Amino acid sequence: MSIESLAADERRERVRALLSGERAVSREARNMARLKRANVLLGAALHAADRLGAGEPATDLEQMLLRVLRSAVSDEEIKGWGQVYREAVTARDGRLAGIPEVLTGRPVSQGYSLADWAQDLRPAGEEWLAQSNTALIDSQALAGGGEFDSPEFIEGMREWGFAVSASDPVGWATGRQQEPERDDERAASEWVQVEFENFHVHREVGDGWPNSRDEIRWLSGGSSATATARPFMSREWGGEEARRGKTPQFPPFYSQREVFNGPAGTGLALNIDCWEWDTGDGNNHSIEEALRDFNRDVMLSTAWSVIMELSGVGILAFLSDITFLALNFLGWIAKNDLSCRRAFFLDRYDLALLARGDGRLNWHFNGDGHHELRVKITTSMPFPTGTLEYLVHNGLSWGTPVSLSWTSMSAPALASYAGTLHALFVRPSDQRVLWTRLVSGTWTEPTPLLERKSLLAPALAVFDGKLHAVHAGLDGRLYHSRYDGTSWSGGTAMPHGKTHKAGPGLGANARQMVLAHVEASELSYDRLGTVAGWQNPYEFPFGWKTKNPVSLTASDKQVYKAIRTLNNRVAMTTEMSNSPSGFPWARTDAPTREVTCGPTVVRWQALWILMRAKNGILVAARRNGDSWPWKEFTVGPGNIKPVDEVAAAIHLGGMYVMYRR
Structure with missing residues (x-):
C-alpha cells in the first residue's frame, strides 16, 4: 500500500486523541501510559513543533526531528501539532501520560538538545529495560548456539508492536572479550553482509476477519559507523502465499534480498519493518523516502557519534525512543498497517558470533501478525578469541x-x-x-x-x-x-x-x-x-x-x-x-x-x-x-x-x- 496521507485535520485529531488519552484503547496509548522517564524523543518532537510555532530557533536535535516531520507534512501542520501539545500540557498542569516531565515541564523558550537527550538516556534506559519488548543480547547464549529471541521476548513484542535488541559493548557486559585496537585500513576491509532468505507466517494480520487476506512487505534501513544501507523494500506477497503456515522465499537477486553490505566498523544498526500492504502498490516511493529521511537524520546520523560511549542500557534507550517515535509518527500520517517493527544494534563481537557456522538465524516479528524472518549474516571479521x-x-x-x-x-x-x-x-x-x-x-x-x-x-x-x-x-x-x-x-x-x-x-x-x-x-x-x-x-x-x-x-x-x-x-x-x-x-x-x-x-x-x-x-x-x-x-x-x-x-x-x- 502507499503512504497515502490522511487528511490534515484527521492527522491533527490523532495527535490530540493520543495526548488526551481518548485513544487509550490503542496499543500506543496503552503503552505510553506505562512510561514516565522513557519516550523522551516523542516528547522532544512535539516540543520542537511547539517551539517552531513560537518562532524559537531549533536546537541540533530539534532540527533533525523537524526534518523528519517535514518529509511528510508542512510547517503549518507541524505548528498545529505543537499547538495541540501545548494545549494538552497546559490543561494537565504540565503532566502528560507517556511524555517525561523533562519535556512537559520545559517552557517553550527552552530548547531540548542532543546533549540533553544524552543526559536523560540512562534513566530512560532503565525504564525501557524493564519492559517486555526490549533485551540486551545474551552473548553467552549466542556463543552456545541459543536462539536469538526468547519466548517471553517474542510475546512481549506483540504487546507493544515493536521490539529492540542491543549489544552491550561497555558497561554491563562484565568479562566481555575486548578486542585490541585495529588499524584503520584493516577495520575498513572488514565487512558485513545481511540478507533476508525467507519468512514463515505463524499468524496472519487478518486472522479472525472473514474473507480477509494479507499483503506483506518488508522494509529496512541500516548503517555501520562508516556506511549506510540503501533503503530496502521487498516485493509484495499476497493471497495464498501469505497465509498461515506458508514460508515465502525472497528472490535470489541481491537487490531483492540484501539489506546491508559494507564495512562493519564498530558495529551495525538496523531497523526492520513488517507491513501489511492493504491497498496495492500505490506510491511506494513516498514511504521509501520518508523512511530514508527518518533513518538518515535521526537513527543513523546521531548514533555513531555517541553510541559506543554508551553502556547497553543507554543504547537500548536510544533505539527504543527512536522506534517508539517512528511508530507514533507513522500512525499519525499513514493508512498503512505496520504489523511489527524491530531495531537492532549489533557490535563487532555479536556480529562475529551470529556469523559463525552458516550465519543463519531467526528474528520474530510478532505484532498484529506473527512472521518469523530468516536472516543470513556473513562477515570477514574474525571470531572473538x-x-x-x-x-x-x-x-x-x-x-x-x-x-x-x-x-x-x-x-x-x-x-x-x-x-x-x-x-x-x-x-x-x-x-x-x-x-x-x-x-x-x-x-x-x-x-x-x-x-x-x-x-x-x-x-x-x-x-x-x-x-x-x-x-x-x-x-x-x-x-x-x-x-x-x-x-x-x-x-x-x-x-x-x-x-x-x-x-x-x-x-x-x-x-x-x-x-x-x-x-x-x-x-x-x-x-x-x-x-x-x-x-x-x-x-x-x-x-x-x-x-x-x-x-x-x-x-x-x-x-x-x-x-x-x-x-x-x-x-x-x-x-x-x-x-x-x-x-x-x-x-x-x-x-x-x-x-x-x-x-x-x-x-x-x-x-x-x-x-x-x-x-x-x-x-x-x-x-x-x-x-x-x-x-x-x-x-x-x-x-x-x-x-x-x-x-x-x-x-x-x-x-x-x-x-x-
Whole structure:
C-alpha cells in the first residue's frame, strides 16, 4: 500500500486523541501510559513543533526531528501539532501520560538538545529495560548456539508492536572479550553482509476477519559507523502465499534480498519493518523516502557519534525512543498497517558470533501478525578469541599467571593423565579441536584431535585407564574420543545426539563417567558411560535451566555438579556413587554470589568452585565438607578476568587453572 496521507485535520485529531488519552484503547496509548522517564524523543518532537510555532530557533536535535516531520507534512501542520501539545500540557498542569516531565515541564523558550537527550538516556534506559519488548543480547547464549529471541521476548513484542535488541559493548557486559585496537585500513576491509532468505507466517494480520487476506512487505534501513544501507523494500506477497503456515522465499537477486553490505566498523544498526500492504502498490516511493529521511537524520546520523560511549542500557534507550517515535509518527500520517517493527544494534563481537557456522538465524516479528524472518549474516571479521593463560595453586598459594602463545575461540579443557597434563581448545582459524600436553614444564605444539571441529568448549576426563574427550561437532552432535597413552581413537558420534546450547561437561570416578550437556531447551541432560559403552540420555532432575556448560567433578564416593542458573546464581547437586544410575541426586549448598558464566567445580583436598564474579574477576570458594560453610578466596593476583568458563585439573599435587583472557 502507499503512504497515502490522511487528511490534515484527521492527522491533527490523532495527535490530540493520543495526548488526551481518548485513544487509550490503542496499543500506543496503552503503552505510553506505562512510561514516565522513557519516550523522551516523542516528547522532544512535539516540543520542537511547539517551539517552531513560537518562532524559537531549533536546537541540533530539534532540527533533525523537524526534518523528519517535514518529509511528510508542512510547517503549518507541524505548528498545529505543537499547538495541540501545548494545549494538552497546559490543561494537565504540565503532566502528560507517556511524555517525561523533562519535556512537559520545559517552557517553550527552552530548547531540548542532543546533549540533553544524552543526559536523560540512562534513566530512560532503565525504564525501557524493564519492559517486555526490549533485551540486551545474551552473548553467552549466542556463543552456545541459543536462539536469538526468547519466548517471553517474542510475546512481549506483540504487546507493544515493536521490539529492540542491543549489544552491550561497555558497561554491563562484565568479562566481555575486548578486542585490541585495529588499524584503520584493516577495520575498513572488514565487512558485513545481511540478507533476508525467507519468512514463515505463524499468524496472519487478518486472522479472525472473514474473507480477509494479507499483503506483506518488508522494509529496512541500516548503517555501520562508516556506511549506510540503501533503503530496502521487498516485493509484495499476497493471497495464498501469505497465509498461515506458508514460508515465502525472497528472490535470489541481491537487490531483492540484501539489506546491508559494507564495512562493519564498530558495529551495525538496523531497523526492520513488517507491513501489511492493504491497498496495492500505490506510491511506494513516498514511504521509501520518508523512511530514508527518518533513518538518515535521526537513527543513523546521531548514533555513531555517541553510541559506543554508551553502556547497553543507554543504547537500548536510544533505539527504543527512536522506534517508539517512528511508530507514533507513522500512525499519525499513514493508512498503512505496520504489523511489527524491530531495531537492532549489533557490535563487532555479536556480529562475529551470529556469523559463525552458516550465519543463519531467526528474528520474530510478532505484532498484529506473527512472521518469523530468516536472516543470513556473513562477515570477514574474525571470531572473538582469547589468549590462553594458566596458573597453579600449590596447596598454600597461587603462582604467577603464565600466558601461552595460542588463542582459542572456546574455553579450554584440562585433565591429568598418566603423569602428564593435557589440554584441549578450539583454533579460531578453522574450528579444529587442538590437543597439547605439559611435558617437563613445556607445553607441546598443539595438534588436531582426529581432525575434529567444534564451535564450543570440549571436555576431558580420565576413566578406565584412558583419557576421554567429548566435544560438540559442527552438526550439533556429541563426539567421543579416547587416548590410551599412545594415540587417539574413536571420534565417533554418540547416539541420540541433539543440538546443544553449550559445550559438554564430563566427570568420572572408578565406576562410571557422567556426561552432562545442555540442549536448546536450556535443560541439562545426563548420560552415563561405562566400559560397556554409553547409556541413553535422561533429563536431569529438578528441571534447572542454564545457558552455560555444566561442570562435574567426582571422587570414589560422590559426584558433584554445578551450574549457572538463569538468574545468574550457582546451583549444586551431589550423587552418591552407590545410588542407582542417575538417581537420586540431592541438592547441596552453593556459594551465594552472582556469577556471569558457568562455574567450575573441582575436588582437591576439599571442594572448590571457580566463578567469574559480576565485575568479571575470577574468584574461588572452598569448603571442607558438605556441612561446612563456603569460604571465598582471590585467584592469583586478584585481577584475572577470563572471557568465559575456566578449566581446572589436579596434577602432581597442585591445582592447575586454565582460561581465555
